[in-house]
Amino acid sequence: MKASIAAAGRPRIAIQSGLQQFMAFGSLILLIIVFSLASSSFFHFSNIVGILLSTAVTGVLALGSTFVIVTGGIDLSVGTVMTLSSVMTGVFITMWGWPIEVGIVGGLLTGALCGFISGTAVARLGIPPFIATLAMMMIAKGLSLVISGTKPVYFTNTPAFSKISLGSVLDIPNAVFIYFGAAIVGGILLSRTIVGRYNFAIGSNEEATRLSGVNVRFWKIVIYTITGLFTGLAGILMASRLNSAQPALGMGYELEAIAAVVIGGTSLSGGKGTIVGTVIGALIMSVLTNGLRILSVPQEWQTVVVGLVILLAVYVDILRRKKA
Amino acid sequence: MKKAWLAVAMALVLVLGACGSNKGGEASSSPKSGGDASGGSPSASTSPSASASAGKLFIPIVSKGFQHQFWQAVKAGAEKAAAELNVEITFEGPETEQQVDKQLEMLQVALDKKPSAIGFAALDSQASIPLLQKAKDAGIPVIAFDSGVDSDIPLATAATDNIAAAALAADKMAELIGGEGEVAMVVHDQTSRTGIDRENGFKNRIKEKYPKIKIVDIQYGGGDHLKSTDLAKTIMQAHPNLKGIFGSNEGSAIGVVNAVTEMKMDGKIVVIGYDSGKAQIDAIKSGKMAGAITQNPIGIGYETVKAAVAAIKGEKVEKNIDTGFFWYDKTNIDNPEIKAVLYE
Numbered sequence: 001m002k003a004s005i006a007a008a009g010r011p012r013i014a015i016q017s018g019l020q021q022f023m024a025f026g027s028l029i030l031l032i033i034v035f036s037l038a039s040s041s042f043f044h045f046s047n048i049v050g051i052l053l054s055t056a057v058t059g060v061l062a063l064g065s066t067f068v069i070v071t072g073g074i075d076l077s078v079g080t081v082m083t084l085s086s087v088m089t090g091v092f093i094t095m096w097g098w099p100i101e102v103g104i105v106g107g108l109l110t111g112a113l114c115g116f117i118s119g120t121a122v123a124r125l126g127i128p129p130f131i132a133t134l135a136m137m138m139i140a141k142g143l144s145l146v147i148s149g150t151k152p153v154y155f156t157n158t159p160a161f162s163k164i165s166l167g168s169v170l171d172i173p174n175a176v177f178i179y180f181g182a183a184i185v186g187g188i189l190l191s192r193t194i195v196g197r198y199n200f201a202i203g204s205n206e207e208a209t210r211l212s213g214v215n216v217r218f219w220k221i222v223i224y225t226i227t228g229l230f231t232g233l234a235g236i237l238m239a240s241r242l243n244s245a246q247p248a249l250g251m252g253y254e255l256e257a258i259a260a261v262v263i264g265g266t267s268l269s270g271g272k273g274t275i276v277g278t279v280i281g282a283l284i285m286s287v288l289t290n291g292l293r294i295l296s297v298p299q300e301w302q303t304v305v306v307g308l309v310i311l312l313a314v315y316v317d318i319l320r321r322k323k324a
Numbered sequence: 325m326k327k328a329w330l331a332v333a334m335a336l337v338l339v340l341g342a343c344g345s346n347k348g349g350e351a352s353s354s355p356k357s358g359g360d361a362s363g364g365s366p367s368a369s370t371s372p373s374a375s376a377s378a379g380k381l382f383i384p385i386v387s388k389g390f391q392h393q394f395w396q397a398v399k400a401g402a403e404k405a406a407a408e409l410n411v412e413i414t415f416e417g418p419e420t421e422q423q424v425d426k427q428l429e430m431l432q433v434a435l436d437k438k439p440s441a442i443g444f445a446a447l448d449s450q451a452s453i454p455l456l457q458k459a460k461d462a463g464i465p466v467i468a469f470d471s472g473v474d475s476d477i478p479l480a481t482a483a484t485d486n487i488a489a490a491a492l493a494a495d496k497m498a499e500l501i502g503g504e505g506e507v508a509m510v511v512h513d514q515t516s517r518t519g520i521d522r523e524n525g526f527k528n529r530i531k532e533k534y535p536k537i538k539i540v541d542i543q544y545g546g547g548d549h550l551k552s553t554d555l556a557k558t559i560m561q562a563h564p565n566l567k568g569i570f571g572s573n574e575g576s577a578i579g580v581v582n583a584v585t586e587m588k589m590d591g592k593i594v595v596i597g598y599d600s601g602k603a604q605i606d607a608i609k610s611g612k613m614a615g616a617i618t619q620n621p622i623g624i625g626y627e628t629v630k631a632a633v634a635a636i637k638g639e640k641v642e643k644n645i646d647t648g649f650f651w652y653d654k655t656n657i658d659n660p661e662i663k664a665v666l667y668e
């Protein structure tokens with residue numbers, strides 16, 4: 001029974017999201033061509049690498065957000081949980097003197113723990129995801145300030161830490177490889193494992209999934225924890241790139257992540273979505289802001305353009321669902 | 325129903341930002357009062373009501389923020405004056421500099437405590453006038469700090485001349501790039517007084533005095549270190565002949581330094597910053613940043629409390645207290661005069 005639900009759901013999803021992905025990918029290529037023609041400084045190796053590097057942090061957040069959004073939920077806490085994870089990594093490594101590797105695991109677990117708590121609030125206490133993660137957003141923000149004493153935590157004495165993001169192979173920063181690595185892991189989790197199958201099943205029809213014997217509560221908690229784990233990774237990438245954990249940053253990053261997911265064709269009503277789409281969505285956001293900046297488009301207008309792109313992406317999603 | 329989620333989410337998150345910070349802002353006034361910059365006085369931890377009964381003057385200070393190191397330094401200065409003059413102070417501010425409503429609420433609460441005087445750094449000079457009028461009617465002296473209010477009510481304003489300070493940054497930039505070439509700016513925002521003054525102070529000085537220098541780009545990073553890094557990199561990408569970048573506050577300046585490092589352009593681009601903080605001090609010592617303008621936040625806090633006490637005693641106070649600014653670089657960073665105005 002479980003297997004049949006999953007199997008029945010998949011081909012239809014594959015065709016639809018394939019179309020959406022194709023459109024998103026086409027838009028990305030189009031943007032790149034337009035910007036390359038408009039400015040000679042756009043299509044340079046160092047600028048392309050710069051775009052990839054600047055995508056890494058919000059890109060990893062978006063990967064995590066894809067999981068909860070596919071369940072039909074949402075996680076508003078990813079921006080501030082990312083900050084909390086970076087602060088905790090700083091505390092572990094610089095104050096408690098943990099080895100960097102262990103500190104990183106600590107940072108990842110901080111994110112996972114926050115996700116676990118949000119997931120438990122959603123699945124066990126029946127609090128709507130919007131509210132539960134809203135609460136987590138505030139809790140994480142407050143804790144970051146309390147734990148850091150409102151001061152940045154610097155990694156000056158652990159120079160190896162900044163190598164996580166900025167060390168490079170063939171002039172490509174590690175953060176870019178980590179981002180694509182995380183995307184591959186996320187892609188496998190979502191499309192090839194039981195977590196992913198139940199994720200789509202819950203997002204398509206939670207009640208039917210529950211009636212067919214799937215422990216929906218358990219899997220939801222797992223899914224929010226996975227989101228938290230990616231969030232923790234984003235926090236480490238950010239701290240490493242800034243060589244410091246900045247306790248006042250992070251608010252607003254969740255919206256960029258959600259925007260990337262939506263542009264990538266994942267439906268906010270749940271049940272549909274792909275990691276490849278999210279990667280493309282995040283890249284569209286960065287290419288767009290980078291290109292507009294290089295063309296010296298006033299910043300107010302850059303924001304307007306990104307907003308319009310989000311509207312368009314959601315509208316395409318609605319059209320697609322009407323047809324289906 | 326579920327379709328409405330994105331819209332609701334986006335809207336509510338904004339509202340939420342305000343709610344979330346309310347809690348943080350209130351909590352901020354109590355913990356951590358003594359642990360910063362230059363060792364605040366422990367007197368601030370006793371409760372106002374207890375001290376009021378002991379006959380101590382009580383001066384609440386409503387700031388623009390609390391979590392940035394700049395405000396922590398203002399607070400340290402205020403606490404220093406409070407200890408010397410034996411008065412009681414509180415120090416609080418909203419979490420972001422957009423929360424005008426939250427700040428007014430804090431001002432209202434401060435007034436309700438029947439203080440001897442009030443220190444106030446307005447986020448919105450117009451919006452605060454009715455409350456300041458109430459203070460005036462109640463005979464409570466108001467001392468403005470950091471930025472002025474469009475009103476005669478504050479008896480004094482202790483602040484940095486941001487326009488002059490940014491003009492000094494422009495002079496230094498011109499000197500360091502040899503008086504000609506392309507420069508760019510990363511500004512923290514385009515709506516606040518300090519953002520506008522620093523942008524114009526720098527821009528206008530270049531226009532007036534250095535015709536061979538061209539400002540090729542001005543971008544706004546919200547003081548966010550990561551965003552400022554990315555946009556400074558884009559500026560460098562778009563303008564390969566760029567000779568220098570000015571970052572208008574701590575987050576912007578650090579973003580520029582990060583960008584120069586990531587683009588491996590150390591030493592090829594002159595970076596000038598603003599404000600202080602550990603990362604900026606390190607960048608100047610290591611040569612990644614040519615130098616920076618620092619205000620005197622400790623002096624701002626100190627002068628605010630001092631002027632408030634003078635006003636309470638009926639002494640004449642100076643209307644504009646210029647707390648000064650300093651250029652610091654590798655050569656003078658260890659001078660005692662500079663050390664006193666830097667904060668980590």
